[in-house]
Amino acid sequence: MYRQGLRRCARTASSVGAAIPLARQHRLDALSRHCATPSIRFLAPLNATSPLGRFYSTEAAATEEPAPPSVPNGPAELFSDLSALGVHRSLIDAITLDMKYERMTPVQAKTINPALKGTDIVAQAKTGTGKTLAFLLPLLQRMLDEDPSLALRNAARRATSDDIRGIVLSPTRELAEQIAAEARALTKNTGLVVQVAVGGTNKPAMLRQTQRQGCHLLVATPGRLNDLLRDTASGIEAPNLAALVLDEADRMLDVGFEKELNEILEYLPSVEEKVRQTILVSATIPDNVIRLARSMVRPQDFEFVQTIPENESLTHDKVPQKVVAVSSWANMFPSMFELMEREAQLAAEDPNAPPFKAIVYFNTTALVELAGEVGFVRRRERMSSLPSYCIHSKLSQMQRTRAAENFRKAKTGVLFSSDVTARGMDFPNVTHVIQMDAPRERESYIHRLGRTGRQSKDGEGWLLLPPANVRNAKNLLRGLPLRQDKSLESAEADISEGDLPHYFQQFKDSISTVQRGILSNAYAATLASHGKDETAEDLHHWVTKGWGWRQVPYITQRLARNLGLNPHSEFVVIRRDDEGSEGRFGGGGGGGGGGNRSRGGFSRDRPSSDPFERMASNARGRNEGSRGGFRRGGRNPSSWTPGL
Numbered sequence: 278m279y280r281q282g283l284r285r286c287a288r289t290a291s292s293v294g295a296a297i298p299l300a301r302q303h304r305l306d307a308l309s310r311h312c313a314t315p316s317i318r319f320l321a322p323l324n325a326t327s328p329l330g331r332f333y334s335t336e337a338a339a340t341e342e343p344a345p346p347s348v349p350n351g352p353a354e355l356f357s358d359l360s361a362l363g364v365h366r367s368l369i370d371a372i373t374l375d376m377k378y379e380r381m382t383p384v385q386a387k388t389i390n391p392a393l394k395g396t397d398i399v400a401q402a403k404t405g406t407g408k409t410l411a412f413l414l415p416l417l418q419r420m421l422d423e424d425p426s427l428a429l430r431n432a433a434r435r436a437t438s439d440d441i442r443g444i445v446l447s448p449t450r451e452l453a454e455q456i457a458a459e460a461r462a463l464t465k466n467t468g469l470v471v472q473v474a475v476g477g478t479n480k481p482a483m484l485r486q487t488q489r490q491g492c493h494l495l496v497a498t499p500g501r502l503n504d505l506l507r508d509t510a511s512g513i514e515a516p517n518l519a520a521l522v523l524d525e526a527d528r529m530l531d532v533g534f535e536k537e538l539n540e541i542l543e544y545l546p547s548v549e550e551k552v553r554q555t556i557l558v559s560a561t562i563p564d565n566v567i568r569l570a571r572s573m574v575r576p577q578d579f580e581f582v583q584t585i586p587e588n589e590s591l592t593h594d595k596v597p598q599k600v601v602a603v604s605s606w607a608n609m610f611p612s613m614f615e616l617m618e619r620e621a622q623l624a625a626e627d628p629n630a631p632p633f634k635a636i637v638y639f640n641t642t643a644l645v646e647l648a649g650e651v652g653f654v655r656r657r658e659r660m661s662s663l664p665s666y667c668i669h670s671k672l673s674q675m676q677r678t679r680a681a682e683n684f685r686k687a688k689t690g691v692l693f694s695s696d697v698t699a700r701g702m703d704f705p706n707v708t709h710v711i712q713m714d715a716p717r718e719r720e721s722y723i724h725r726l727g728r729t730g731r732q733s734k735d736g737e738g739w740l741l742l743p744p745a746n747v748r749n750a751k752n753l754l755r756g757l758p759l760r761q762d763k764s765l766e767s768a769e770a771d772i773s774e775g776d777l778p779h780y781f782q783q784f785k786d787s788i789s790t791v792q793r794g795i796l797s798n799a800y801a802a803t804l805a806s807h808g809k810d811e812t813a814e815d816l817h818h819w820v821t822k823g824w825g826w827r828q829v830p831y832i833t834q835r836l837a838r839n840l841g842l843n844p845h846s847e848f849v850v851i852r853r854d855d856e857g858s859e860g861r862f863g864g865g866g867g868g869g870g871g872g873n874r875s876r877g878g879f880s881r882d883r884p885s886s887d888p889f890e891r892m893a894s895n896a897r898g899r900n901e902g903s904r905g906g907f908r909r910g911g912r913n914p915s916s917w918t919p920g921l
Contacts, residue, residue: 352390355380359414362393365421365428367466368414376462382407384584388556389414397579398556399570399892404700404727406584409459409524412556416443416520417463419554420493423519427493432468436491438484441515443494444545446538448528450475450498450674451681451702456524457496469493474501474513477674488512499529499537506544516546518553523573526559527566528700538569548575555579560700561720562892570892581892596730598738599762600750604769606743606803606812607819609713610651611767611780613637614661616739617691618780619765620709621663624689631735632689633663635709638725639695640716643802645669647788647795648693648713654787664690668698699724703731711739714806715750722754741768745812772822781823788824797830804832808840810848817848 353359356372356379372378381389384406392398392415402408420442421428427442445460447453457473464471472487474497484505495502495513505513523529529538546553555574559566570579603612621633639645649667656665666684668677677697684692685704692704699721707729716722722740729736740759742750763769767778788796804816820829831852837844844851 352386353381354386359389359393362390363422364393364414364418365467367428368417368421368463371463371465372410372414375465378410382411384408385411385414387584388412388582391580391582392554392556393418395419395554397554397574398582399562399574399579400556400558400582400584401560401562402558402582402584403560404703404724408558408584409456409703410463412522412524412558413445413456413460413463415554416445416522416556417460417467417469417494419443419520420469421467423517427469428467430466430468432493433470433491434468436468436470436493438487438492438512439514440517441492441495441513442517442519443521444502444515444518445494445496445522445524446499446502446529446541447496448498448525448532448534448700449697449702450477451668451677451698452525452700453496453498454678454681455703460494460496464494471496473497474505475674476501477677480504484511484513499534499541503537503540503544506541516551518545518551520554520556521545521573522556522558523569524558525700526557526569527561527563530565530569535565535569539572542572560724567892576888579888581888596726596736596738598726598740598757598759600740600742600759601762601765601768602742602744602747603767604744605772605818606815607772607781607823608768608770609741609743610648610784610823611770611778612741612765613648613711613713614655614780614783615765615767615778616711616741617663618661621689624708631706631708633709634687634689634691634704634707635711636692636694636698636704636707636725636728637711637713638699638716639693639713640806641799641802642669642671642695643795643798644713645693645695646671647791647799650791650795651784651787652691652693654790655783658787660783660787666690666692668692668694670695670697696721696725699728702728704728705731706734707731708736709739710736711741713741714743715740715746715753719753722757743812743815745807745809745815772818785823785825796824800830801832801836804849805836805840808842810843810846813842813846813848 353362356369360366360369384400384402385408388398388400388402388408388411392412398412398415400408400411402411424442426432445453445456447456453473453475457471460471470491471494472483472490472492474483474487474495476498478501480501492513495515497505505511523538529535557566557570557573601612601616603609617633617635617637620635624630624633637648639648645667646669649665649669652661652663652665652667655661656663664687666680666687668680672680680692681698681702681704684690688706692698696716698704710726710729712722712725716725726738729738739762740750740754767780770777770781772781800816800820804813817829820826829848829850831850834844834851837849837851842849
């Protein structure tokens with residue numbers, strides 16, 4: 278705070294004039310919090326005709342609009358109705374004219390209306406429902422309320438990197454880029470400048486661009502923002518911060534960003550110094566999200582927005598979900614190829630069907646990397662006409678962004694991915710989600726599936742299971758409407774016998790040009806993720822029969838011991854003289870989905886005056902994966918029961 282004080286004292290005199298209306302608004306905000314009459318609130322949006330929002334330039338006066346129409350009865354449902362609530366015409370036009378949106382989704386209506394009042398918001402919302410626009414619109418409007426001159430395009434010329442007015446935090450680089458793209462589309466007719474700060478990119482280049490162009494809205498990942506705020510030479514500051522948004526808050530905590538989030542709050546002005554609006558969006562409301570909300574939102578002025586109806590699961594029940602139990606890991610890739618080619622052909626033959634567009638999820642980076650290499654070879658050798666794309670943690674941020682954007686624009690194709698794209702990412706018109714092996718967490722399965730069937734469009738999910746994971750998957754995914762499918766010829770073929778489907782030979786031909794290190798990493802990562810002697814035997818079968826290798830890649834003595842493998846097994850090769858390098862072939866990374874097993878620790882039956890406890894009680898039962906029990910009869914008489 279001492280550093281912030283010095284920087285504020287050093288500001289030029291030209292900024293004082295702009296701060297006068299802000300100071301006046303701060304006094305009103307403070308008065309509203311201490312007012313004896315609860316119904317009196319000073320949260321009406323500023324506009325061109327209000328005393329606090331009066332324009333002072335000739336250019337601004339020329340754009341002054343007539344008084345808005347009367348406020349509609351009840352919450353606004355059409356974006357055009359938001360003009361009556363003080364939303365700037367430039368933002369509404371961007372939504373209705375450029376984006377072609379007319380009516381709000383339920384999530385948008387439930388979030389935007391209360392958020393425009395200036396109150397803090399904790400929203401429980403699932404992905405694929407328009408929640409990005411739901412928090413961006415009130416955030417941008419609050420920035421314009423506090424400084425109406427930002428609505429004018431020439432405000433971009435005056436933007437600086439040390440006067441950031443809005444911050445959006447996202448758990449992943451890809452989601453941050455996606456949010457920034459939507460923010461730029463919303464602000465195209467204003468003077469608001471949007472910048473992105475994410476890990477894995479060139480920090481000096483980002484700082485040069487931000488210092489040259491300025492920044493009003495910064496979309497960032499927690500790690501990179503914390504780094505920028507700690508760096509006294511970065512020039513990144515937000516003394517007049519109007520609004521702070523945390524998207525996918527549960528995911529941020531799952532991947533270990535709690536420390537960074539707490540440190541970020543230390544560098545931002547306190548709410549006593551500068552009143553700001555905080556919007557926290559989360560698919561689930563476990564204990565750690567409640568703890569985060571306590572530290573960030575104003576307990577006397579916040580609203581819990583529940584956008585998930587009672588007893589509604591976050592699983593897309595309307596999306597058909599099929600499970601294929603394959604006979605060996607040797608059958609996994611051939612079955613995947615058969616499924617993709619068959620579904621693409623069916624889509625091509627049906628003039629009413631959308632083009633085949635799929636995301637294939639793996640649990641490890643090593644398998645994603647292998648699939649990406651094989652997909653490239655298949656297209657190059659004309660084994661397949663499907664374009665393929667790949668996103669995993671070993672790629673640079675530029676490569677990941679390019680792959681995501683190319684797949685987003687593609688009409689047809691396949692994206693091989695780790696869980697980095699499973700939450701929040703919007704890829705339009707995805708018809709299939711294919712999961713190769715059960716994920717580590719139930720919530721990961723649900724989030725992956727959520728990449729299809731979005732915005733009321735059709736889609737379907739497929740789960741391909743190796744034999745060693747069938748029982749675990751049944752327990753993990755209990756209660757979900759999975760139905761067994763036996764239509765893939767490659768799933769049960771015996772690789773030891775002849776007359777196999779041609780997809781087996783295609784895979785063997787494809788990997789002949791793949792680097793041996795990529796294959797070795799895929800083997801070791803798969804072995805490490807299961808760690809069973811039966812898996813070691815199955816992978817030995819895959820490598821020797823499916824790859825044509827004489828023996829499996831070696832693993833270290835320490836890795837074998839950690840996995841509990843039989844050191845005398847004939848199915849593994851242990852290198853005893855390499856004790857300290859088990860990471861060479863034993864890694865994989867990229868997996869994980871961030872489970873949310875915590876459901877909140879508050880009693881439903883005990884009324885509480887604590888608003889956060891009431892929020893937890895309301896969220897109970899609507900957290901992801903809350904439904905229990907594989908369905909038996911009833912809605913899903915065909916529940917899969919693979920031979921156990």
